[in-house]
Amino acid sequence: MKRFVEGYRAELQTDDAFTAGQRRCGANGTLLYAPLDGLLAVMQDNEHAQLAVSSVLGGAKAAIASQEHDAPGMVTLRVLNTSIAGAHDALVAEHNERRVHFVGGVVTEAMLGVGSVAFIDPLQLEPRLNRFRRHVLHLSPTLEQQFFVLAEYLGDTGVREAHAVVRGEEAAAVAEVLRRSLVTFGGSLRSATLLAGGDALAENLPEAGDVFVAGLAAGDVAAVARHVALHDGVRVFVAFSEFALLHADFAAAFGGGAGGADRVVFATSLPHWDDANPTSETAREFLAAVPNATQRTPLALMGFAATQLLRTVVSRMDKVSAALLTDFFYTNVAITVKDMLYGSFVNGTACGAAVAGGAGCGKNYGATLISVWSLARALDPAVPVLFPAVTPTMEYAEPVARGLTEPQLIGTIVGSVVGGLLLVAVAALLLRFCRGSRDNANAPKEPTDPVTLVFTDIESSTALWAACSELMPDTVATHHRLIRALIAKYRCYEVKTVGDSFMIACKSVFAAVQLVRELQQVFLQHDWETGALDEAYHKFEEGRAEEDAEEYVPPTARLDAAVYRQYWNGLRVRVGVHTGLCDIRRDEVTKGY
Known part of the structure; x- marks a missing residue:
């Protein structure tokens, strides 16, 4: 192959030579099809990530071992050595230098933010919930x-x-x-x-x-x-x-x-990767392509199946690009390769779990x-x-x-009889529920050590109670449950609640900041099961804009719906953080601090 350089000279590309079979040799020209170029990142600072990519790549290479350079459906693969922290920047730099249509294997959350490439069945190192990102396509459950x-x-x-x-x-x-x-x-x-x-x-x-x-x-x-x-x-x-x-x-x-x-x-959703007598056609081909039993792993089969799918997809594409690859899944909705069915994929917008699958909601996962x-x-x-x-x-x-299920019905009947006993048990249950956030072992006690205080406040709480009076009791209960779980996780201490606000004490600034950061993430990702809270916030902003049309611009009410969902969802909680020395006292009534 040659490329044109300065002065329109044709320069031979020594690395891009290939050998065609005899049936291709002759006076007629040879048609070359555009390949689908893939990339796998090798995180050099994580042993499990390295081993994972090695397995995925081994299975993927087995799936393309028999492909011909001058036949449709060609997939190429290369690796990018990087670190977990540097993976995003390394991907962007590589994409700026060379063609990258898709990324597979192990990825970081930051990498998934690169929207100019497709991510095919990405694998993350810690549990993550899925959210609709059009260019991120999940083949595994x-x-x-x-x-x-x-x-x-x-x-x-x-x-x-x-x-x-x-x-x-x-x-x-x-x-x-x-x-x-x-x-x-x-x-x-x-x-x-x-x-x-x-x-x-x-x-x-x-x-x-x-x-x-x-x-x-x-x-x-x-x-x-x-x-x-x-x-x-x-x-x-x-x-x-x-x-x-x-x-x-x-x-x-x-x-x-x-x-x-x-x-x-x-x-x-996979067949067995090491079955000597498989009934699955995909497993049979994997067994033949990977004769070494030590290399037959779940990740190798994942890479093999995903690459078989990509070869099928690119063989049906007239032109190849990351955007067209992504479009193919949403245009064709469902794709079958051998005995593996993927789909349906639905183009749309990100929706909460409560309305997922509804009109306009996107679906970027296809395991069946x-x-x-x-x-x-x-x-x-x-x-x-x-x-x-x-x-x-x-x-x-x-x-x-x-x-009510039958056990619930029985419980209701019994509860009506022993209601008095339940009243006695309420205090004990509440104490048990709050125990993690009110664990005295996590309370700062050393008067000479700085304490980091966290204060939370629901935005427009009073107005929300007036506008959504039926929803707010359950909403505030969820608010309390989510925050108390984080207090326990970061080993901080619930000093008190005033109305719907928390006062939290942490022994370290880092723990407090981590708690605050995850609090905002959890509230953004939580399924509030209603759009009424967001609608109420919009009305509050528009109402203020009508009163003060010259100086006030609604910060969120007029955002595009897709943009809004990236930053706002349901209850909004403001958080203040301060660190310094405190007057620490033990309350002999509550036995807390």
Whole structure:
């Protein structure tokens, strides 16, 4: 191949030569099709990320090993060495220098903000909820889909409650989605423990019952294995992405007859990656393309299946670009490759979970036929699935709309008889609910150490109570629950609440700032199940604009809807932070500080 340089001279490109088969040689010209150029980032400062990309890349290369340079459907792959912190800037720089149509493998949240490339089945290192970003296309089940299917499995088997231990920036929001999933199928989230980055996992696992664990880190798999071995009555549910990232750790901890593998559970849409006699056409081709059994991993199959899909897509494209690649998914809605079905993909705008799937809402995930496996099946394909493949509707049922179940009806009748006893129990229940945020161990007590105080305030609270009087009791209760979960997570202390405002004390400035930052993220990502709060804020701003038309411009009411959803959602909470020395006293009545 040649390129034209200065003076219209043709210069040979030595690196871009290829050999055509004899059937292509002759007087006729050879038509070259534009390839789809992909990139995988290798995070050099994270061992698990490096191993993950190596597996994904191995599977992807196996899928393109037989492709011909002069045939349609060509996909190219290259790697970009970077770090977690520098991945975004490295991607932007690479994209400015060379063609990048799509990015696969391990990504960071910052990378996903690069809208000029498509992200195909991205894998993140900590649990993240999906939100509609048109250029980000999920082929594997999202965390929401996995929770929904696992909750359906629990409901089908008669399990009515579960625990959760979640680590990560979105821990509170993740726990809330799990709760809604369980409620949809008649269950409940009995407890949710939210962990900060360095918190130990094992000491927070229950000794019996079902527990969902998200945010596994290095060393956690061995701790889970020991816990499961010690407690026969506990069952652990994990995210498939984390199982795939830590596949070698799971195989080492639970393999070789160690026991307990039947009580570790996840949901997946993949066929088995190491079945010697697969019924899946995709699995058969993967088996033939990857003869080395040590290289057949969940991530390798993910890379193989995704690349097969991309080869199918690009073979149907007349022109190739990142935008056209993204358009293909939303234009064709659903895509079938061998026995794998992806879709439907729906172009639209980002919507909250309460209205997801409604008119105008976008859908950028397409996993179908998701089944529930035990880890025992992952280690031995002869073990049957726990729950057959289903495609989740992702339609959450709310308790108020479902009516009373039989147990709830019985509870209501009994409650009317023993109402007096319940009044006595209220104080104890409230104390237990607040215990995490009012844990005296987290209260700053040293008078010579600076204390960081955090004050929260609901914007336009009085006006909201007047405009949305029916919604506000539940809204404020949710507000309190979300904030108290964060207080416990960052080991701060709830000094008091005044109306709907919190006074919080933290021993460190960093913990306080982290709490405030995640508070805003959690409130933005929370599904408030109504648009009335946003409508009320808009009316307040427009009303003020009418009164003061010359000087006041509504800061949010006139924003484009898509822009508004990126920055505002539901209840707005203002937060003030101050650090300094305090007068610390113990209250002998409340026994707090």
